[in-house]
Amino acid sequence: MFRYQSLEDCPLDEDEDAFQTLGEEDEDIDQFNDDTFGAGAIDDDWQEAHERLAELEDKTVTVREQEDGVGSDEMDLLGHHEENLAERLSKLVIENELEDPAIMQAVQTQPPMQQPGGLNSSIWDGSAVLRRIRGPLLTQEMPSVSVLEYALSQRPPQAREDDRDLSERALPRRSSSPVIGSPPVRAVPIGTPPKQTAVPNFNQQILCPKPVHIRAPVQQRYPAPYGERMSPNQLCNVPNSSLLGHPFPPSVTPVLTHLQRAQLLGGAQAGRMSPSQFARVSGLVGNPLASMNPKLLQGRVGQMMSPASGFRAFFGAPPPPAPPPSQQQHPPCPGSHLQNLRPQPQMFRPDTTHLHPQHRRLLFQRQQQNRSQHRSLNGSTGDRAGHRSSHQEQLRKDPYANLMLQREKDWVSKIQMMQLQSTDPYLDDFYYQNYFQKLEKVAAAEEMHGDGPKKERTKLITPQVAKLEHAYKPVQFEGSLGKLTVSSVNNPRKMIDAVVTSRSEDDETKEKQVRDKRRQTLVTIEKTYSLLLDVEDYERRYLLSLEGERPALMEERKQKICDMYDNLRGKTPGQERLSDDHFVQIMCIRKGKRMVARILPFLSTEQAADILVATARNLPFLIKKDAQDEVLPCLLRPFSLVLYHLPSGTITSLLQQLANLPQSATVPVPANLHLAAVLQNKFGLSFLYLVLSRGEELQSSHAATELMQDNQWTELMFMATQELLRIPQAALAKPMSTPSNLLSLFSRYVDQQKLNVLETKLQLVQGIR
Amino acid sequence: MNYMPGTASLIQDIDKKHLVLLRDGRTLIGYLRSIDQFANLVLHQTVERIHVGKKYGDIPRGIFVVRGENVVLLGEIDLEKESDTPLQQVSIEEILEEQRVEQQVKQESEKLKVQALKERGLSIPRADTLDEY
Numbered sequence: 001m002f003r004y005q006s007l008e009d010c011p012l013d014e015d016e017d018a019f020q021t022l023g024e025e026d027e028d029i030d031q032f033n034d035d036t037f038g039a040g041a042i043d044d045d046w047q048e049a050h051e052r053l054a055e056l057e058d059k060t061v062t063v064r065e066q067e068d069g070v071g072s073d074e075m076d077l078l079g080h081h082e083e084n085l086a087e088r089l090s091k092l093v094i095e096n097e098l099e100d101p102a103i104m105q106a107v108q109t110q111p112p113m114q115q116p117g118g119l120n121s122s123i124w125d126g127s128a129v130l131r132r133i134r135g136p137l138l139t140q141e142m143p144s145v146s147v148l149e150y151a152l153s154q155r156p157p158q159a160r161e162d163d164r165d166l167s168e169r170a171l172p173r174r175s176s177s178p179v180i181g182s183p184p185v186r187a188v189p190i191g192t193p194p195k196q197t198a199v200p201n202f203n204q205q206i207l208c209p210k211p212v213h214i215r216a217p218v219q220q221r222y223p224a225p226y227g228e229r230m231s232p233n234q235l236c237n238v239p240n241s242s243l244l245g246h247p248f249p250p251s252v253t254p255v256l257t258h259l260q261r262a263q264l265l266g267g268a269q270a271g272r273m274s275p276s277q278f279a280r281v282s283g284l285v286g287n288p289l290a291s292m293n294p295k296l297l298q299g300r301v302g303q304m305m306s307p308a309s310g311f312r313a314f315f316g317a318p319p320p321p322a323p324p325p326s327q328q329q330h331p332p333c334p335g336s337h338l339q340n341l342r343p344q345p346q347m348f349r350p351d352t353t354h355l356h357p358q359h360r361r362l363l364f365q366r367q368q369q370n371r372s373q374h375r376s377l378n379g380s381t382g383d384r385a386g387h388r389s390s391h392q393e394q395l396r397k398d399p400y401a402n403l404m405l406q407r408e409k410d411w412v413s414k415i416q417m418m419q420l421q422s423t424d425p426y427l428d429d430f431y432y433q434n435y436f437q438k439l440e441k442v443a444a445a446e447e448m449h450g451d452g453p454k455k456e457r458t459k460l461i462t463p464q465v466a467k468l469e470h471a472y473k474p475v476q477f478e479g480s481l482g483k484l485t486v487s488s489v490n491n492p493r494k495m496i497d498a499v500v501t502s503r504s505e506d507d508e509t510k511e512k513q514v515r516d517k518r519r520q521t522l523v524t525i526e527k528t529y530s531l532l533l534d535v536e537d538y539e540r541r542y543l544l545s546l547e548g549e550r551p552a553l554m555e556e557r558k559q560k561i562c563d564m565y566d567n568l569r570g571k572t573p574g575q576e577r578l579s580d581d582h583f584v585q586i587m588c589i590r591k592g593k594r595m596v597a598r599i600l601p602f603l604s605t606e607q608a609a610d611i612l613v614a615t616a617r618n619l620p621f622l623i624k625k626d627a628q629d630e631v632l633p634c635l636l637r638p639f640s641l642v643l644y645h646l647p648s649g650t651i652t653s654l655l656q657q658l659a660n661l662p663q664s665a666t667v668p669v670p671a672n673l674h675l676a677a678v679l680q681n682k683f684g685l686s687f688l689y690l691v692l693s694r695g696e697e698l699q700s701s702h703a704a705t706e707l708m709q710d711n712q713w714t715e716l717m718f719m720a721t722q723e724l725l726r727i728p729q730a731a732l733a734k735p736m737s738t739p740s741n742l743l744s745l746f747s748r749y750v751d752q753q754k755l756n757v758l759e760t761k762l763q764l765v766q767g768i769r
Numbered sequence: 770m771n772y773m774p775g776t777a778s779l780i781q782d783i784d785k786k787h788l789v790l791l792r793d794g795r796t797l798i799g800y801l802r803s804i805d806q807f808a809n810l811v812l813h814q815t816v817e818r819i820h821v822g823k824k825y826g827d828i829p830r831g832i833f834v835v836r837g838e839n840v841v842l843l844g845e846i847d848l849e850k851e852s853d854t855p856l857q858q859v860s861i862e863e864i865l866e867e868q869r870v871e872q873q874v875k876q877e878s879e880k881l882k883v884q885a886l887k888e889r890g891l892s893i894p895r896a897d898t899l900d901e902y
Binding site: 119396400401402403404408409412413417 | 803811
């Protein structure tokens with residue numbers, strides 16, 4: 001721009017010098033250099049260049065495979081630069097084992113590509129073919145390929161760490177962690193289902209110079225005559241040539257769309273190269289046979305064809321059953337090296353290795369069943385009447401049926417099963433487990449009783465995953481200060497440092513104190529409840545544990561029970577228990593009462609008796625507090641169970657507590673308020689009855705028993721009967737149950753007249769009720 | 770083929786006619802062609818059915834892809850019982866007109882209600898678009 005033929009031409013004279021220097025500088029810079037604009041920029045013979053590179057690549061790949069080496073200095077076209085960076089990074093990182101899959105995996109190893117399952121033809125070598133297929137696309141769309149290839153190369157190390165991975169990964173195994181930053185938008189997002197070929201028009205791809213036939217996955221395929229077939233080596237060059245020579249519709253991308261390529265890679269990553277994917281490759285490259293004989297294109301490929309040809313094929317042929325019929329290979333012709341040599345006759349399965357073996361088998365069986373069902377249904381001469389065949393017919397008539405392939409259904413199913421993976425099903429899904437256990441028990445019971453045919457109830461077997469402990473080690477870089485704060489799903493970063501400070505204000509108001517006390521009680525209840533749940537669970541754990549562990553378990557259990565009791569009674573270590581206060585506080589809360597009811601069976605007799613006595617002692621207060629909740633009756637059953645084991649002395653003291661008499665009764669009070677309150681409450685009355693009943697039991701069982709000789713008991717009985725007589729019937733509560741031996745009990749202490757009164761009042765005789 | 774017994778899975782429902790109720794109140798009827806793990810649905814030959822009183826009208830919509838989170842419920846339609854309904858099918862124009870009238874009536878009554886409450890010094894909290902909160 002600033003070049004003038006001579007400086008004299010320049011109209012501005014003042015800045016002559018400046019311009020001169022500029023001009024000199026400009027002379028040095030050749031702005032229209034060769035590299036940018038000249039011959040060096042034009043890469044006209046890229047195809048040749050590519051071919052050279054491909055050969056080179058081929059050599060390096062074969063060399064690499066031969067030595068099975070971990071050579072990291074490979075002249076790898078694909079992602080060459082990314083690999084360098086990765087290497088550098090990996091050298092920096094101290095921790096080589098990055099266990100967190102969500103964080104970038106800077107560690108890269110260069111293992112040889114794992115053989116895709118089943119294909120053992122040396123020519124048809126996964127890695128080599130992949131690379132070659134990707135070759136022509138290098139120059140066009142490098143980034144997306146490289147990311148995926150990068151991810152792909154990490155599959156083998158991850159496969160080794162398989163058993164660890166599953167507990168951390170929530171994603172289908174096909175995916176792997178995003179590498180550097182996020183993968184480019186064009187790459188297939190992780191978790192997309194296996195995609196079908198997106199190329200709609202096969203008919204247009206006829207213009208391939210030679211019929212190409214890579215493999216014959218379908219039994220009815222008639223491969224091209226041997227001479228015409230091309231080796232896979234040539235195959236890859238075909239697209240190039242076809243691109244050149246043929247007026248491909250611009251919408252059709254060269255060989256594979258990038259999505260399909262990604263798909264291929266994704267599929268390879270999953271552990272095997274899906275044969276159907278190879279089929280797609282072959283189809284895309286141009287299968288004139290396909291166009292000529294649409295019927296051959298069963299499976300995915302055929303379905304995507306235009307309605308004109310494809311659906312007619314579908315109408316004719318039965319809907320293809322489960323997985324691609326690749327398992328039915330009858331290579332009818334020689335030269336089968338080009339065909340899919342699958343050593344195992346099994347059908348292609350989605351990656352189910354992580355599923356429970358039984359589940360896998362079930363899935364497999366079901367698939368087989370389904371296949372046989374389809375076959376038999378289609379084969380029959382329509383002799384089957386009914387809903388089933390009409391349904392099938394409907395499906396057959398429905399041209400849009402089976403748009404979702406069996407494989408895709410399995411894939412969704414697989415994801416749903418993965419979501420059910422659990423290290424501890426009883427923890428994760430307690431109610432489900434319990435419910436099904438109950439169902440099974442019922443079913444087993446039914447089977448035992450009735451000798452009917454055993455119903456095959458299919459059961460869902462959830463995959464079991466071993467629990468693995470992982471300590472998260474943060475990523476550290478060499479030479480850096482401190483740790484890299486990389487937070488991910490598996491180790492969330494602590495954002496706020498919340499410190500609990502306890503208030504120590506002296507002038508707390510009374511209300512606050514009360515509130516705090518209540519809160520304290522609530523906390524105690526919660527803690528004790530956790531202990532209780534643990535103890536209740538011990539039986540199950542015991543069954544699951546090994547012999548050696550059992551004593552330890554028992555010890556733990558005992559300890560927990562002791563802790564529970566201490567919590568209940570408010571006993572802190574080193575403190576003599578003085579008051580019932582703590583216990584009463586717990587009992588004032590609804591949850592506390594229910595918890596006590598549940599704990600009682602686990603306590604020793606002494607401890608349980610203690611609880612009972614404490615309850616009796618404070619019963620009026622508890623009754624008052626229970627007015628709203630009315631939960632006390634829940635205690636009755638465990639109480640009765642405990643009472644059954646109590647000796648007479650304890651019974652007496654219980655009754656004493658209920659009547660609220662001090663040890664030495666002196667002045668008989670006209671009305672015993674304590675007892676009155678007890679009698680007016682459902683629970684109280686029932687409890688009293690139980691105590692009395694137990695006393696009677698003891699009395700009647702031993703001829704000359706202490707109870708009879710015990711003055712206290714007699715006194716208490718008198719007191720009790722007195723109160724019972726005094727109290728108006730309307731005020732009397734309705735007990736939960738009236739023990740039958742009360743009548744005989746009362747008969748010992750009262751005369752006949754009073755006995756009759758008591759009888760009617762308390763409805764002691766069965767008939768009256 | 771019994772997929773995952775004891776669970777709720779849509780796989781068995783594929784290629785069957787379904788009625789889908791969406792969160793915005795629309796009712797779609799179509800053949801369920803494809804699903805995924807989020808219960809996103811692909812409905813084929815879908816028809817949007819508008820109900821007003823005893824009448825309903827169908828608007829053909831074609832293919833629907835419904836995001837899973839927007840589905841309230843869906844159920845298979847028994848093809849034999851499908852025609853067995855006391856409801857009367859009307860044309861699209863008519864049903865849209867009916868719907869418009871119904872909306873209008875509702876709005877009027879709503880307005881009156883709000884007015885009455887305002888006079889008494891009360892107010893109904895406005896239901897936001899986030900209806901779950």
